[in-house]
Amino acid sequence: MATEKDIEQFSVQCENIFTQVARDVIGQKEVVEGTIIAMIAGGNVLLEGVPGVGKTRLVRTLGRVFDLPFKRIQFTPDLMPADVTGTNIIVKGEDGNSKFQFQPGPIFSSIILADEINRATPKTQSALLEAMQEHTVTVMGESRKLSEPFFVLATQNPIEQDGTYPLPEAQMDRFMFKLIVPDPSVDELMDIVSLTQKTMEEVADCACTGEELLRMRATANQIPVAQDVLKYTMILTSATHPISEVSTATAKQYIRVGASPRAGQALISAGKVKALIKGRFNVAYSDIEELAYPVLRHRIKLNFEAIAEGLTADDVIKKVLEEVSKKYR
Amino acid sequence: MNEYMKKHRKHLIKEAVIKSLMAGLSIGFLVLFIVAFVFFMTGFSAYWLSFVIFFVVSAAAVVALYFLKYRPGEKDIARRIDKLGLDERIITMTEYSDNDDYIFTRQREDAVGSLYKTFSHSSDGSKKRSGADNLGSSLIKIVIPLSLIIILSVMFLFGSGMATVSVMSAEGVIPNGGKIIEDINEERNKRYFEVTYVVEGGGFIEGDEVQIVEAGKDASPIVAVADDGWVFMYWSDELEDPFRTDVKIKDNIVLTAYFQEAEDGDDGDDGDGEGDQPGDEPGDTEGENQGDNDSNNPSSGAGGKYDPANQVFDGETYYGGDIYKQYYEDGVESVSQEGTTDKDEKDYIIDYLKTIAD
Structure with a gap:
C-alpha cells in the first residue's frame, strides 16, 4: 500500500525529473511529459518527428536522468534480429571443448533507443515484439528475462519514406504512446541555439533510479478510478471501432480498424500517473481525454475516405471524443 | 451520508420532483389524448371520465417516475457536484468511501478540499466565505432538460385539444368521430360514371354532351337535333326517340346519335314535307312525307319521330x-x-x- 512517504517521493521525484530533463531539452513540454508518463506507467514510446527536433537527445537525456543502463540501436535495412537480441556463439570452454555461449544483444538493457526504427526490415522490427510486451527475449528456444524497468523509446521520421518499412500493427500496438515531436517555436529555437553555442554536452543529472521508478509506478497504480471513468475509458476505446455496440458515427465513416484492448489499459495506467503528477488522487475524464491522442493515434487505421478528405488520426480522435463525451459523460 | 451531500440532496430532490411532475403530466396528457380520442370516436358522452383517468394516471406516473427514475442517489449527487469542475473527485470519493488505505484517505481529503475551494467562490469568480456553512449556497442549479419542456408542451396541446373536441362532441356541438368517418367513407365510396352523347352525321346534342353522374342516379335529359337536310335515325342502343333521359346509371356509357341525310322530298326541314299544308289531314296522299309519317323512317327533321308533342309551332307545319x-x-x-x-x-x-x- 502506498504511504505518505511514497506520495511525497513521487511528487519530489517527478519535479526533479522534469527539472533535469529541461536542462538538456528545450521546449517540447508535451512530448517530455508524455514520455515521462509512459516511462512511469511502464510503457514504450514511439517518437515521430522530422530530423533535428531533438528526439534522440530527449531519449539520451532520459537515460541519464533515470540512471538506467541505456543502449542505442541504429536501425538500418541490413540490421538483423540477432543484432538486436544477441545470439549464441561458439566459445572454447575451460575443458577445451567448444560450446555455445549466449552473447546478449543491445536489447539487454533498461532503456533502448530504437533510432529510426522504420528503417529496419519487418523481420528485425519484429525482434522487439517479445521484449516490448513480455520483457523477455527468446533465442534458440531459450527465454531470457530482461531487467526491470525496461523501455523501448523508438524514433521515426514521417518523411523520407523511400527505403523504410512501416511498422506493423502488432508492433505499433506495443507502444503505449505515439508522440508527435513538433518543430520548436522561434523562442525555443533561440534557446536551443544559445545553449548549444556554449556546449553540446548534455548536463542533466540523475534524478531517479530504476528502483525509485518502479516504486513510483507502484504508487501510481494505486490511484483509484471511479467506475464511471473506467466505463467511459472502455467506451472510448470501443467507440473507435467501426463495428461495436458503442461505435461512433465518426468511426463508422472514417476508421477501418479500431484500437485494441491495450489502448484501454494504456489509458488507465497513464491516466493514473497523469493524475498523480497533477497532484490529484483520482483519474478524471479530462486525463483520459488528454491521453486519448497519444494512446489512440497509432492504434486506429483510417480508411480511404478519411485519407481522401485529408483527415489525420488526431482529427478523427477529436471527433470520436466529441461524440463519446456528449453521449456518455 | 456526508454533510455536504445532504445539503445538496435537498436541492436535487426539488429538481427530481419537478422533472417527475413534468414527465408524469406528459404521460397524463398522452393518456388523456388517447382516452378523449376513443370517446370522441365512439361517441361516448361521459367525457368527465377522461379527466378522472388523466388525474389518476398523472399522479401514478409522477410517483413512479420519481422513485424509479429521478430520485437522486448518492452517485447522482456526486456526479452533479463533479460537474462543477471537481474532476470526478466526489464520485471517486463516494465509491471508495469505505476504503481506509492511505491513498484513499488522501483522495477524500483532496476531494473535500477541492469542494470547499469550489464553493467558496461564486460562479463569477468573486471570493465568498469558505467552510462548511458555505456549502449551503449551492452552485448547483436546477436544470430541466429542454426536451422535457418540449414534450410536456406538445402533450399538453394534444391532450387538452383532444379533450376539448371530445367535450364538444359529447355536447352535440360537433358530430362525433365515428359519424365524421362514416360521412367521409360514404363520400369516398361514391362512384361516378361518365355518360357521353356523341353524334354521327349532321346533328347535335341539345343538352350536356358529357355528364358525370353518380352511380344509380339519372343523367339529365338531352335531345338529338338534326341539322337542315338531315334526319335523326336512332341511338346506338337502338332507341329511336331523340329525347332521352338515361336513368340509374351503373357504368360509363357512350351513346351515339345517328343521323342520315334526308332523301329528296324528305329534307326533314322542320318536318315539312312536300305538299304539306296546314289543314291537310295526315291521311292525305299528298301529305305522305309530312312530318314523320314515313313508317320506315320514323325520324323527322324536327329531330325525331313524328309526334304531336315533338313539333315546333312554326305556323307552317300541320300538327293535326x-x-x-x-x-x-x-x-x-x-x-x-x-x-x-x-x-x-x-x-x-x-x-x-x-x-x-x-
Whole structure:
C-alpha cells in the first residue's frame, strides 16, 4: 500500500525529473511529459518527428536522468534480429571443448533507443515484439528475462519514406504512446541555439533510479478510478471501432480498424500517473481525454475516405471524443 | 451520508420532483389524448371520465417516475457536484468511501478540499466565505432538460385539444368521430360514371354532351337535333326517340346519335314535307312525307319521330286536329273550374279557344 512517504517521493521525484530533463531539452513540454508518463506507467514510446527536433537527445537525456543502463540501436535495412537480441556463439570452454555461449544483444538493457526504427526490415522490427510486451527475449528456444524497468523509446521520421518499412500493427500496438515531436517555436529555437553555442554536452543529472521508478509506478497504480471513468475509458476505446455496440458515427465513416484492448489499459495506467503528477488522487475524464491522442493515434487505421478528405488520426480522435463525451459523460 | 451531500440532496430532490411532475403530466396528457380520442370516436358522452383517468394516471406516473427514475442517489449527487469542475473527485470519493488505505484517505481529503475551494467562490469568480456553512449556497442549479419542456408542451396541446373536441362532441356541438368517418367513407365510396352523347352525321346534342353522374342516379335529359337536310335515325342502343333521359346509371356509357341525310322530298326541314299544308289531314296522299309519317323512317327533321308533342309551332307545319281539340278541352276544363273569373269572361275565353280548335 502506498504511504505518505511514497506520495511525497513521487511528487519530489517527478519535479526533479522534469527539472533535469529541461536542462538538456528545450521546449517540447508535451512530448517530455508524455514520455515521462509512459516511462512511469511502464510503457514504450514511439517518437515521430522530422530530423533535428531533438528526439534522440530527449531519449539520451532520459537515460541519464533515470540512471538506467541505456543502449542505442541504429536501425538500418541490413540490421538483423540477432543484432538486436544477441545470439549464441561458439566459445572454447575451460575443458577445451567448444560450446555455445549466449552473447546478449543491445536489447539487454533498461532503456533502448530504437533510432529510426522504420528503417529496419519487418523481420528485425519484429525482434522487439517479445521484449516490448513480455520483457523477455527468446533465442534458440531459450527465454531470457530482461531487467526491470525496461523501455523501448523508438524514433521515426514521417518523411523520407523511400527505403523504410512501416511498422506493423502488432508492433505499433506495443507502444503505449505515439508522440508527435513538433518543430520548436522561434523562442525555443533561440534557446536551443544559445545553449548549444556554449556546449553540446548534455548536463542533466540523475534524478531517479530504476528502483525509485518502479516504486513510483507502484504508487501510481494505486490511484483509484471511479467506475464511471473506467466505463467511459472502455467506451472510448470501443467507440473507435467501426463495428461495436458503442461505435461512433465518426468511426463508422472514417476508421477501418479500431484500437485494441491495450489502448484501454494504456489509458488507465497513464491516466493514473497523469493524475498523480497533477497532484490529484483520482483519474478524471479530462486525463483520459488528454491521453486519448497519444494512446489512440497509432492504434486506429483510417480508411480511404478519411485519407481522401485529408483527415489525420488526431482529427478523427477529436471527433470520436466529441461524440463519446456528449453521449456518455 | 456526508454533510455536504445532504445539503445538496435537498436541492436535487426539488429538481427530481419537478422533472417527475413534468414527465408524469406528459404521460397524463398522452393518456388523456388517447382516452378523449376513443370517446370522441365512439361517441361516448361521459367525457368527465377522461379527466378522472388523466388525474389518476398523472399522479401514478409522477410517483413512479420519481422513485424509479429521478430520485437522486448518492452517485447522482456526486456526479452533479463533479460537474462543477471537481474532476470526478466526489464520485471517486463516494465509491471508495469505505476504503481506509492511505491513498484513499488522501483522495477524500483532496476531494473535500477541492469542494470547499469550489464553493467558496461564486460562479463569477468573486471570493465568498469558505467552510462548511458555505456549502449551503449551492452552485448547483436546477436544470430541466429542454426536451422535457418540449414534450410536456406538445402533450399538453394534444391532450387538452383532444379533450376539448371530445367535450364538444359529447355536447352535440360537433358530430362525433365515428359519424365524421362514416360521412367521409360514404363520400369516398361514391362512384361516378361518365355518360357521353356523341353524334354521327349532321346533328347535335341539345343538352350536356358529357355528364358525370353518380352511380344509380339519372343523367339529365338531352335531345338529338338534326341539322337542315338531315334526319335523326336512332341511338346506338337502338332507341329511336331523340329525347332521352338515361336513368340509374351503373357504368360509363357512350351513346351515339345517328343521323342520315334526308332523301329528296324528305329534307326533314322542320318536318315539312312536300305538299304539306296546314289543314291537310295526315291521311292525305299528298301529305305522305309530312312530318314523320314515313313508317320506315320514323325520324323527322324536327329531330325525331313524328309526334304531336315533338313539333315546333312554326305556323307552317300541320300538327293535326286532335291536339287542338285536346288543347280546347283542357282550356275549357281549366276555365270552368271554380275561381274569381266571372261567367262572361269565362264564356269569352271558351269562345276564343273554340276558334283555335276549329
